[in-house]
Amino acid sequence: MGQNLADELSSITIATDEAQKLLQTSQDRELTYHRLLGPLVNQQYDNLDDVFVITAQISELNLIYLMLSQGEKVKQKAKPKPQPKPEPKPKAKKSSPSKQEKTKEETRKSDNKSGIKNALKRAEQDMERHNLSQAIVELREILKQDPNNGKCHGLLGLAYLKQEQLTMAKIHINKARKVSPQDPIVIKAKLALDKVLPESGQSKSSDKPQGRGFFCLFGRKK
Incomplete structure (x- = not known):
C-alpha cells in the first residue's frame, strides 16, 4: 500500500x-x-x-x-546490499615427488629394463632351439612394455622369416631399422631380409621365399 x-x-x-x-x-x-x-x-x-x-x-x-x-x-x-568481496583462494602448491617416490620409480624402471633384457635372452635361446612359436610370444609381450625396442623388433623379424611369414618379418625389421639401425641383431635381420626379398627381381608382396638362400643363412630346421 x-x-x-x-x-x-x-x-x-x-x-x-x-x-x-x-x-x-x-x-x-x-x-x-x-x-x-x-x-x-x-x-x-x-x-x-x-x-x-x-x-x-x-x-x-x-x-x-x-x-x-x-x-x-x-x-x-x-538498494542492493553491497556484496562482500570474495577472498582470493590460496594457490595450491605443487607437490614435488618425495625422495622415496623417486626411488620407487627408479627401482621400477630398473626392474622393467632387467625383465626385458632377460626376456630377450630367453627369446634368443628359443630361436636357437627352433622353438619359434614360443620366441614370438615372448617377443610380442616385450613389445607391449617397450614398443620401440629395436632389438626386439629385429629378433621378431628374424623369427617370422624362419616361419616364412615375410610380410610380418618385413614390418618388424623395417621398424627395427628406424629405432636401432646400428644394433647387430637389426643389421643381421636386414641382411637376412635382403637375401629373401631383394629389392629388385622379386615381388614385394610374395609371402613365400624363393630358392634356398634363406635356409642357408639360418640352417635347416631340425
Missing part, C-alpha cells in the same frame, strides 16, 4: 501550503512535519466555522507525510 501511495504522488493535486512545504523538504522531513502539524492541531477547534477547513489541511499534510515516508522506505529496500 505504501508503495502505491508513493507512486501516486506525481498524480495528485496538493492544495494546502503546509503540504507543499513538506513535499519540498528534502532533509529533516519528520521535524518539518511536526512543526507544520502543531499549529493546525492547536487551531483546529478554536473556531467551529474553520474546523472542516483545518481538518482537511491536517488530512492532506498527513497524507503527504505518509506517502513520502513510505516512498523512502521503498527506496531503501530497493
